[in-house]
Amino acid sequence: KGGKSVATGLGILVGINWIVALGAFSFWLATLAIWRTVSISSMIGAIAVPILMFITQSPLEYLLLTCVGGLFVIWRHRSNIERILQGTEPRISDRPPVEQE
Helix, strand or coil: CCCHHHHHHHHHHHHHCHHHHHHHHHHHHHHHHHHCCHHHHHHHHHHHHHHHHHHCCCCHHHHHHHHHHHHHHHHHCHHHHHHHHHCCCCCHHHCCCCCCC
């Protein structure tokens, strides 16, 4: 299943700039609340990170790292983007419940 890259990236972000991490997570949550689509939320969060790094005047190395990371997240969501454009990307309310063992 997906989500490991984004979750790992958020963990790294907490270590290098917790304020940006909190801001990116806030964007992720707000986007999820509006569109109810995890992939859109992840891509919006990935786009927000370098912008927040710039706003907080973080070191250039962090800004460049998050630009590359954001591009990676969007690249990894290629199939999700196709489904979004086709209108077939599942929303949270569309997913079947997870069975517990």
